[in-house]
Amino acid sequence: MTIKDVARAANVSVATVSRVINHLGNVDPETEKRVIETIERLNYFPNHSAKSLRTNSSNGIGIVISHDLDYFISFPYFVEFIHGMSAVLSDLDYHLVISTEKKGKTDSYLEIAAKGLADGLILFDVMDGDERIFALKKFGIPFVVIGRPNNVGTYEYVDTDNEKGGFIATEHLFEVGCKRILFINGPKGHAATRYRLSGYIRAHKEKGIEYDERLVRYVEKNSDRENGYILTQKALKDLSFDGIFVSGDFMATGAMAAIEEAGLRVGKDIPIVGFDDVPLSAMVNPSLTTVRQPINEVGKHAAMILIDMLNGKHVESKVLDVFLVRRNSTIRE
Amino acid sequence: MTIKDVARAANVSVATVSRVINHLGNVDPETEKRVIETIERLNYFPNHSAKSLRTNSSNGIGIVISHDLDYFISFPYFVEFIHGMSAVLSDLDYHLVISTEKKGKTDSYLEIAAKGLADGLILFDVMDGDERIFALKKFGIPFVVIGRPNNVGTYEYVDTDNEKGGFIATEHLFEVGCKRILFINGPKGHAATRYRLSGYIRAHKEKGIEYDERLVRYVEKNSDRENGYILTQKALKDLSFDGIFVSGDFMATGAMAAIEEAGLRVGKDIPIVGFDDVPLSAMVNPSLTTVRQPINEVGKHAAMILIDMLNGKHVESKVLDVFLVRRNSTIRE
DNA sequence: CCTCTTCATGTAATCGATTACATTATACTC
DNA sequence: GAGTATAATGTAATCGATTACATGAAGAGG
Secondary structure, X not given: OXXXXXXXXXXXXHHHHHHXXXXXXXXXXXXXXXXXXXXXXXXXXXXXXXXXXXXXXXOEEEEEEOOOHHHHXXXXXXXXXXXXXXXXXXXXXXXXXEEEOOOOOXXXXXXXXXXXXXXXXXXXXXXXXXOHHHHHXXXXXXXXXXXXXXXXXXXXXXXXXXXXXXXXXXXXXXXXXXXXXXXXXXXXXXXHHHHHHHHHHHHHHHHOOOOOHHHEEEOOOOOOHHHHHHHHHHHHHHOOOOEEEEOOHHHHHHHHXXXXXXXXXXXXXXXXXXXXXXXXXXHOOOOOEEEEOOHHHHHHXXXXXXXXXXXXXXXXXXXXXXXXXXXXXXXXX | OOHHHHHHHHOOOHHHHHHHHOOOOOOOXXXXXXXXXXXXXXOOOOOHHHHHHHHOOOOEEEEEEOOOHHHHHOOOOHHHHHHHHHHHHHHOOOEEEEEEOOOOOOOHHHHHHHOOOOOEEEEOOOOOOOOHHHHHHHOOOOXXXXXXXXXXXXXXXXXXXXXXXXHHHHHHHHHOOOOOEEEEEOOOOOHHHHHHHHHHHHHHHHHOOOOOHHHEEEOOOOOOXXXXXXXXXXXXXXXXXXXXEEOOHHHHHHHHHHHXXXXXXXOOOEOEEEEEOOHHHHHOOOOOEEEEOOHHHHHHHHHHHHHHHHOOOOOOOXXXXXXXXXXXXXXXX
């Protein structure tokens, strides 16, 4: 079933069919109607490869996922992100192309665009100094970064306001009476880790409390429950603190477990604030006060910005607001 | 950068370059070396659309996600599933194409294949009697179904052993002394719902306990915490039971909350078994005994079967084993 | 009634790969 | 050394769309 078949069946030329499909005008309403009917009757869909080849554009947006599952797990909202993107993409007749970084190969992200499988890329696991950004710019491949990594030159991005997140989490802990707040942060080298620390420090400044570097701990790699547990246990031995801000809800549940195991009560003795607001956070006991990020919106904006770039429009990076979800882990009563 | 540029630069014809790229042999080792070097020097990647157009195959596997987020949320392992698929796909040089069901349109799943964007589809939200299956067969589009819906003719599928899951969950509850087990099942019309019920019934038969239909409740639509809570509360009024099997861990946390609110203790008074083993399940208090499904493997097998189909190989549907993860929600002590 | 637009439509080149077929060179058989 | 198989390579058609350009008809203006 090709455009020729449709043309024949509708008794017009392929050019006319193409004009109808692409709404280019200059077609007699009568003819147009006949063509549309024929298209539907024959169940014709224009061949994507042919169109793509001819127009030199694929209408695909590429995502490359790293080979190890780690990052996936530490990005609990991946599905929500994809869904946010999808809504925009399908409205504009784009689709998502997902490729996986092959073992041993490191340039799948380039390949997907160079091949013409995607017109642009979304990068969502970029570390400070990531050299992929330079490669993409060198090859002139449009892309949008989720987050704001350092030392990678300039680029368009969509991020949540991690600085504010760090600030309101810390501020809230001050509000419920904490004085020395343990901060279990994400891995070094991530933009979010840096921004959340800034927020944490700013909250100290505004409160007039001196910032004690020793209270900030970084997870080695994965922000999972296990590491939250271990780091908290260690901190309990090392130093004194009266509240915890944990940069990730899975980690936070680990911290909660360590606190309770030490005979302390989460909330009453040690208030805890998490980050992310994963479904889990409402369900644990006590439920977890946490910072919620509009991940769905991140996906939406990333898609919109990228598509605007592809259409040569002026685009602006975006930082989306976050807010505190108050639950029981910070109630003293 | 096209195959012509490479041919010119390597001083051969496009045919020879193509032979090298596709490992078709009949190329002088000397020439081959020169061509490979040229390809790498020029950073050439064959145009996907051209190849796809000519060979009439896209190397894409399609997934269409429904427009509402509901299903997504009730499929907590979506990411794991995608990741399982991805590993296989990238090894075999396939990629994933994700499209979203457009508002008002209902044939995105057909379109994606008819356009030639994907060579085959994975369907993972098929209800009993879903008419998409018939359409796909009519158009000769290869596909693999996740799950085993009824009344949709024959098809290839990958599923987890939900019958066994229902059985071992129920059996375990009998083992810890339950006699009347409330079963909060998923929505009617889903294959998993049916199979889990069969397992539940079989466990009764083997134990010699009469199966009481009134103990089985179905959630209306979403297997979420809210509905688990509501159904359990209602059951507490309606009937007597001494254990609960909940067809989904999110729902199970709702059930746990309702039980505790009623002044009963989960485990000691009312043991509860869930299904899915989402990350949450290990973190709630008490931790949830549940049935674990190898979702990653489901993704892997779905990809393998579909690709085998595309290559005209003989394929066999697959049912993957499940197992019980024993935690504290079924400890009496 | 002749010229000039404008509209509706068609013809054919084109995008970048694959591949059937042709061609040449080389090696092998007897 | 003639005949033939085999290897290495090239030429050109092809996939299915888009689109520049050509064409003819109809309407406008004088």
